[in-house]
Amino acid sequence: MFFDLVSRNSRRSRKENGLFFASLLISVIAFYIILSLSQQDVIKFLMKMESDAVKKLVGMIPLFYGMTLIILFFLVYFASKYQLERRRHEFGMYLMLGMRRSRLFLLLLAEDVRSSVFVLAIGLPSAVLLSELISLVTARLAGLGIIGHRLNISLTAILWTAIGFALIKLAAFMILSRRIAGEEIGDLLTEPPDGTKKELPSAVYALALLTGTILLAAAYAMAICGFSWNRVSHMGLTLLSGFAGTMLFFFGLRSSLGLLADRTGRREKLHAFTFRQLQENVIHRSHSLAISSLLILAALCCFGAGVAIAQFYKDSEQHVLDYTFPCAEDPSGIREKLSTAGFSDEFDSLFEMKVGHINPAEDYAAAFSMSSVLKELENLPDSQDKAILLNNLSYEYAPYLIALSGYNRLLAVSGLPEITLSNDEAAVYMDTGFTDFNKLTILNEILSGRPEVRIADKAFHLTGSIHTVNLVVDRSITLSFALIVPDEVFEHMTDGDYTVYLDAVLSQESLKGQSLLEAVSETNDRLTRAGIPYESYLQNIGRQLFYVVSASYITIYLAIIFMIVANTVLGVQFLTQQQKNRRRYKTLIRLGAPYEALCHSAGKQIRWFFGIPIAMAAVSSLFGVKSLFAGLLPSRSQPHIFTLMWISLAMILLLAIVEYIYMTAVKRMSFRYLLTLMVPEREE
Incomplete structure (x- = not known):
């Protein structure tokens, strides 16, 4: 029993x-x-x-x-x-x-x-x-x-x-x-x-609503302008302002719902009852609604920003080269080893990338000078990007040189147009880790004027735009500033003292029937057995995948947890409050209210009860996601911010569909309970 x-x-x-x-x-x-x-x-x-x-x-x-x-x-x-x-x-x-x-x-x-x-x-x-x-x-x-x-x-x-x-x-x-x-x-x-709440004057609720709106606006402004990420105290101030603003906003909503009950939709059945019930729920549950809205906000920010950040890191690294072979000796030695080990047909492209320093003169600091570039920078309007460029470029006394032939082969593999340089011209190379969209725009504008620089006391003109394609397969070489010069100039300026890397791209035949990573993994095993030192694309993809996994798995996990808690609390609270008010519904039934009218009233209450915190969270999430991009993404992401915001918006809309499913489930449970009340029962 x-x-x-x-x-x-x-x-x-x-x-x-x-x-x-x-x-x-x-x-x-x-x-x-x-x-x-x-x-x-x-x-x-x-x-x-x-x-x-x-x-x-x-x-x-x-x-x-x-x-x-x-x-x-x-x-x-x-x-x-x-x-x-x-x-x-x-x-x-x-x-x-x-x-x-x-x-x-x-x-x-x-x-x-x-x-x-x-x-x-x-x-x-x-x-x-x-x-x-x-x-x-x-x-x-x-x-x-x-x-x-x-x-x-x-x-x-x-x-x-x-x-x-x-x-x-x-x-x-x-x-x-x-x-x-x-x-x-x-x-x-x-x-x-159900504990009665002492009603305060309407002016108090209106003041709370206005104060909450102001605090939220302040939190939004601090978040999107980057102020929040300057110091821990600034982040704390932003979060406190947002939390207090949300609590006050929901506390002040009770007066607005009263106005809606009095002024709109009077012809609808049970309209006044619907909004009075909703107003009572907000009076008794304003803090819970505020907390639920904050949890939904956290879920939307985690999911929207997490997926977008994962997508950014997935596409951020350039995939041009599959292998780089460091040549401690003559490159022909590596080529011979590759041929002996049976790699003759494995690579479509196998070319040399030469990198070296300017041959030191007696006065080492005079090896390179670009005073004309610095002067043009100084004439620009003051900005943070200008200050950073001036500081960084002023220390470029002896930049690396890159041989033109090798870099042109790299550009050809990348599907980009090759560079044409005369013996008195040079192009600029900068690794993407040392610059961003704004700085590149500034420098490209200066380079369009072909400024004159001096390399080893000889005059050269900088031409073209900044080049950023990685020299090798992995980031073992990250040059903040380098010059691409014709091969004859390179040999003369380095005096034959330079480093050679052998870059390679797998052939289509070696990729047949398998993915790139599978082909690279298999080739890695063969190179290791042959005793040939190498750097492969797996180093790059490994870093990318780590960022993607850490961003997507963790943020999606947190989004699910926050979403579950917020929606379950909202749903359970509404259904519990509805059951506590069963006598009111029974009275309406005795007065002749049909089942359809009760369901319409309950559905409308659910839409408002869920919709208010969800709408509040959705608006706040747009500012929250933008703030997360500003604080978590590197500066080179700026050209992609617009695309990432659209990805985040799509993710937020996806979660809105999930919210709709939750609301539908709560409606069905509410309607089922109302159906049980339609059965006549005897009350003692």
Whole structure:
């Protein structure tokens, strides 16, 4: 009998609180995926090239795990509190029929354990399957291939997922059940009044609304202008302003809803009732609505900015070369080794990249001078970019020289036009890590005037625009400033003392039937066995993939957690408040209100109850995402900001669809409850 009652109550709770249980399922899946991150194919691949960075990323997982446990504890606590409060009369009847309090405690514990086992039994297999799917998809998108994929089930992740979930459920249960089991029977049988809120003058709410709007505007301004990222105190001030502004804004909304009830849509059925109910919900739940809006804001910012940042890093590195062979000796020696090892047909292009210093003169500082460029910079309007360029270029006394023939081969491979230089002309090379869009624009404008410079006391004209294509496959060479000169000038200026790198691009024949990364990995193994030193594209793609994985996995995980908590709190609060107001709905039914009118009123309340915090979060997220771009992306990302904002906007719209699904689920549960009220019942 006891276990039948436990089973029946558990099934009823899952049916009546499907939103809460669905949220717990998603939480279990998110737990497992983040804890099993080290088993992902992409992470295993990255361990080969970016092992230190990956270890730091994996080392941060316990931090996210602990933070998520705390957040989900509050979700479980409040949602369970609303469920137990709704069953107070039922518990009182159990005690009236002779059930001991210890027996009631065991009943509640058994129900909680049964529901937890049910969630884990469904959630963990789903999490394993979804984790494998994610691993396959990311491996395929990254070009790793899926041929070598094996099923990876992380027993450690399963164990810690179960432990963490059980801990937060048990902690919430122990706190709540003691309160319920310790109350008097009369208190349980009596419906507790919903605490009335003292109404303040309308001017107070209007002032709160205005103050909140001003504080939010200040937070937006500090976020997008970069002020927040200057110091920790500035970031704290921005967050405090945004938090206080949101709380005051929602506190002041109650007066605006009253105006809507009085002035709009009077011809609609139950219009005044709808807005009075909504106004009461806002009065009683303004702080909860504000917190939910902030959580949705965090989710939108994490998801929008995270996906956009991952996309930026995915496309930021130029893929031109597949291999670079450092030549400590004559390049012909490396060519001979490659030929002997059977690599004659592996490469479409194999060319020399020569880099060297200007041959030192007696006065080393006079090896290079570009006073004309510095003068033109000084004549420009004052700006931060101008100051940085003046400071950096003033120290370029002996820049590197790059041979024109090798760089032209590099440009040809890149699909870019080659450079034509006379013996008194030079082009400028700058690595993208040392400049950005604004600085390049300034320098290109100066170079359009062909300024004169002196190299080893000889006059040259700088021509063309700044060149940024990487000289080698990896960032082993990062030149802040270099000059590209004709080969004859290069040989003379370096006096034959320079470094040679042999750059290579795999042939189409070697790529046939496999991805680029698979081909590079296979070629790496062959080069290693042949004892030929090399640098491959895998170093570059490894760095890119790490940024992509760290940005996408972590931010999407946090977005899911924040979204679950915010929407579950909103949904459970609305449904609980609706059930507390059942007498009002019963009165409307007795007065002749049809089921359709009640559903229309409830649906409208849900749209407003969810829509206000969601709209607030959506507006704030546009400023939040822009701020995250300013603080987290390098300066070279500026030309891509507009595209990244559109990507973020698409992600925000995607989450808006998820919000709509949540609202639809809450509507269905609300309509189902209203249908039960339509059945006539006898009240004592």
